[in-house]
Amino acid sequence: MERVQRWLAVTVTMVLMASGPLVATRLFADKTAPRPSFGLHERRWAVLMSSDGALPFKSTTCLLDIVAVSTWPTASGRLNCHATLVCGDTTVFGGGNSGYEDCRLSTGDRPVSFEDRHVTLRDGDPAFEVDLARKTAVLHDDEPRSGQGYTAHFALE
Numbered sequence: 001m002e003r004v005q006r007w008l009a010v011t012v013t014m015v016l017m018a019s020g021p022l023v024a025t026r027l028f029a030d031k032t033a034p035r036p037s038f039g040l041h042e043r044r045w046a047v048l049m050s051s052d053g054a055l056p057f058k059s060t061t062c063l064l065d066i067v068a069v070s071t072w073p074t075a076s077g078r079l080n081c082h083a084t085l086v087c088g089d090t091t092v093f094g095g096g097n098s099g100y101e102d103c104r105l106s107t108g109d110r111p112v113s114f115e116d117r118h119v120t121l122r123d124g125d126p127a128f129e130v131d132l133a134r135k136t137a138v139l140h141d142d143e144p145r146s147g148q149g150y151t152a153h154f155a156l157e
Contacts, residue, residue, distance in 0.1 A: 040067075040068050040108070040109050040110045040111070041065055041066060041067035041068065041111070042064075042065070042066045042110060042111050042132055043063070043064065043065050044063075044064045044132070044135075044156040044157060045061060045062070045063065045064070045156070045157040046061070046062040046063070046064045046085065046087075046137055046154035046155070046156055046157075047060065047061055047062075047154060047155045047156075047157060048060040048061070048062070048087075048152055048153075048154055049153045049154060049155050050152075050153045051150065051151060051152045051153065052150060052151045053148060053149050053150030053151060054148060054150055055150050055152055056090065056092060056141075056150070057087035057088060057090040057092050058087075058088060058090075059087040059088030059090070061087075062085050062086060062087035062088075062092065062154065063084075063085070063086045063087075064083070064084070064085050064130065064137065064154075064156065065083065065084045065094075066081055066082070066083045066103065066111040066114050066130065066132075067081065067082045067083075067111070068080060068081055068103075068105055068109050068110065068111055069081060069082050069100070079100040079101055079102060080102055080103060080105065081100070081101060081102070081103035081105075081111050081114055082094060082099050082100050083099050083101070083103075083114045083116070083128060083130065084099055085128065085137075085139065092126070092139065093116075093125055093126055093128050093139060094125070098123075098124050098125040099116075099125060101114060101115065101116040102115070103115070111132065112132055112133065113129075113130060113131050113132060113133070114128065114129070114130040115128075115129045115130070116128045116129070117129075119140070119141050119142050119149075120141050120142075120143075121142070121143075126139055126140060126141035127139070127140050127141065130156075132156065135155060135156040135157070136153070136154065136155065136156065137153075137154040137156060138151065138152070138153055138154070139151070139152045139154070140152070
């Protein structure tokens with residue numbers, strides 16, 4: 001059942017991105033969350049190159065999506081992008097209402113880089129840094145209670 005729910009979430013996300021802002025706004029289910037206006041997005045394969053610690057996924061090839069969204073001012077800055085990293089049937093980053101952060105956009109409003117420096121204990125999701133020009137991504141998290149954490153380095157294709 002969980003695998004079907006994850007597949008459905010990824011499929012709905014892809015359909016929303018392809019359908020445009022009007023459909024995405026009407027179908028956005030959580031009435032308490034801001035309704036994003038979807039813009040240009042970048043999709044890449046992320047191939048695991050090296051890792052340390054126990055990773056929360058088994059696949060070595062993941063799908064990365066970074067979508068420019070309407071800018072939301074927050075106490076800690078502005079959120080103008082949403083990133084999702086799906087490895088196999090596991091949404092590693094960007095599931096639910098997480099994955100929103102400030103990113104650098106090109107003059108044509110395409111995402112160029114994405115940086116979430118905060119680990120799960122601080123903001124609910126792992127730290128994730130993406131540089132599309134250098135074709136690299138790093139996902140890492142710390143678990144201070146158990147002393148375990150992980151780091152995953154990806155090459156983007």
